[in-house]
Amino acid sequence: MTILNDLILPAGFEDLAPVAARWARPTENERNALRFEAGAADFAAFRDAMAPRLEALLDYLKDCPPNPEEPAQRNALMLACAYAEAAPHHELYGGSAEVPFSFDARRFVPDHGNDPL
Amino acid sequence: MLKDTAPLDHIRRTVPQIREELGVAPVSVKAIRDPQIYELEKERIFRKVWLKVATGWELPNPGDYKVKEMPVADTSILVVRGKDGRIRAYHNVCTHRGNKVVPNKGFETFGRARANVVTCRFHGWVFGTDGALRSVPMEEGFGQLDKACLGLREIACDEWEGFVFINFDPEPAQSLKDYLGDFARLFGGYPYHESTTAFRYSTVLKCNWKVALYAFSEGYHVPTIHAGSLPGFRGIEHSDFKLIGPHASSTIYGAGMDAAPSTQMFAGLLHGSEDHRPRPDQLPADINPTRRADFQFEIPNIFPNLLIHLASGCGYPGMSFFTHQFWPLDHGTTLWEGINYFRPAKNAAERAAQMHVNALHRNAWLEDTATMEDTFTGIMSGAIDEMQLMDQEFLIRHAALTLDDYLAGTLQ
Structure with missing residues (x-):
């Protein structure tokens, strides 16, 4: 697992820097790769950090373009997308990195998998 | 264009009518199990009927093209928007010696024809996006060469509502409009x-491709297969059955579920957006005609291998519609394609919310x-010879009967 220590977040969201370093990635393939490596405790910690801040983060992102270039905005969106992907694994799938009783997700090919955001 | 407003009551069926018309007997799995039937399907169905291969919005500009591998017709096709704005389809085969004109990676490859021409990489023959052979290097070296007859081999191609269909038959028995028939009216607009x-x-x-098609053609499986993804699921109603020639359709209504906290947040954002909120008012008049608030999506089967699930934001939050296609690669191998369609996000928050809904789906x-x-393994084992089908599986029964009719030559 790679930690990205240089992710700048918008003012007011600096406390989320550690989870952004751990989870925020620009592409679906990279986000999925992190998810496949994660365990129940990782998903729970992500939820604990994000749940109280998600509303504020989305409010901030409402004023950003859908594919922002400004680094802090872009990192904030990467973090929101990472949570969008990871949250069901805590909330629905009991902390499993895989969807229970499912097809092998690694065999699903997203056309957009390497597209940034 | 005149809008056809005649009512579609004649396609609606009650459950007793479905049982009477399609029967209730078990359905043979022979068409799934027998490799020889797959060879017949290639000849009598996939080379004869209209097949969706692209959308107009995938190819927005003149010169935009898509190469699609079509093992079911033993060919590769080039779908391209010409300078005149029209989308045409060709065999992706150079008329010189048969090389692939536009090379590709994987089953689908997109690109742009610069100056509205494509050039075969083998010897440099140049074709226009209108299919015409434009130039041949060292043309004087050919003893005879009738360039006017050596354009790309065209495939019948037409559009309905921006969905691009082709027909491999050099002289299709029906136009796309006639083939879609009342389906086009049901889903049009x-x-x-x-x-x-x-x-x-x-x-x-x-x-086999039909195993995948059939699995996505009914709502009976939802409470069991999707128990993990649908917490507090309050059940669905699969009703409003319709028979439309070789096609069929039906409606999924549902009382919803207990959305997880993150889903509530992301969904609330989309539901509060003018672009992404549920839009039952945009549904065609004959889909959810009473405008029930619990409408989830319409689930049709467009013969032979296309499903367009129209939701208009009423089912999965913000999702306009989603499609499935099932492309046989051989008797026992299938390329499945699933596509979720949303209106473009206006801001980064909507973008993240779409990512969440897309991930859930x-x-x-x-x-x-x-x-x-x-x-498929179970069917190939020989342990069962028939499928037992209940009312909510009528799309499967209808597709199986339609397939039999095409294979027998009573439909073409």
Whole structure:
């Protein structure tokens, strides 16, 4: 697992820097790769950090373009997308990195998998 | 263009009518199991009927093209928007000696024809996006060469609501309009072209194409297969059955479920957006005609291998519609394509919310596809000779009967 220590977040969201370093990635393939490596405790910690801040983060992102270039905005969106992907694994799938009783997700090919955001 | 407003009451069926018309007997699995039937399907169905291969919004500008591998017709096709704005389809085959004109990677490749021409990389023959052979290097070296007859080999191609269909028959028995018939009226008029944000997934399944098609053609499986992804699921109603020649359709209504906290947040954002909120008012008049508030989506089967699930934001939050296609690669191998369509996000928050909804639906698809290879293995084992089908599986029964009719030559 790679930690990205240089992710700048918008003012007011600096406390989320550690989870952004751990989870925020620009592409679906990279986000999925992190998810496949994660365990129940990782998903729970992500939820604990994000749940109280998600509303504020989305409010901030409402004023950003859908594919922002400004680094802090872009990192904030990467973090929101990472949570969008990871949250069901805590909330629905009991902390499993895989969807229970499912097809092998690694065999699903997203056309957009390497597209940034 | 005159709008055809005649009512579609004649396509509606009650459950007793469905049972009477389609029968209630078990359905043979021979068409799934027998490799010789697959060879007949190639000849009598996939080379004869209209097949959706692209959307207009995938190819927005003149010169935009898509190469699609079509093992079911033993060919590769080039779908391209010409200078005149029209989308045409060709065999992706150079008329010189048969090389692929536009090379590709994987099952689908997109590109742009510069100056509205494509050039074969083998010897440099140049073709216009109108198919004409424009130039041949060292043309004087050919003893005879009738360039006017050496354009790309065209395939019948037409559009309905921005969906691009082809027909491999050199002289199709029906126009696309006639082939779609009342289906085009049932589903027509929705602004499909506005939902240009697409998330496409594909996988190669070790099963016959009909196993995959049938698995996505009913709502009976929802409470069991999707138990993990639908917490507090309050059940669905699969009703409003319709028979439309070789096609059929029906409606999924549902009382919803207990959305997880993150889903509530993301969904609330989309539901509060003018672009992404539920739009039952945009549904064609004959889909959810009473405008029930619990409408989830319309689930049709467009023969032979296309499903367009029209939701208009009423089912999965913000999702306009989603499609499935099932392309046989051989008797026991299928390329499945699933695409979620949204209107473009106006801001980064909507973008993240779409990512969440897309992930939830992709995860449900992972639950769906989990059954398919096992089902095919089971059928190939010879342990069963028939499928037992209940009312909510009528799309399967209808597709199986339609397939039999095409194979017998009573439909073409």
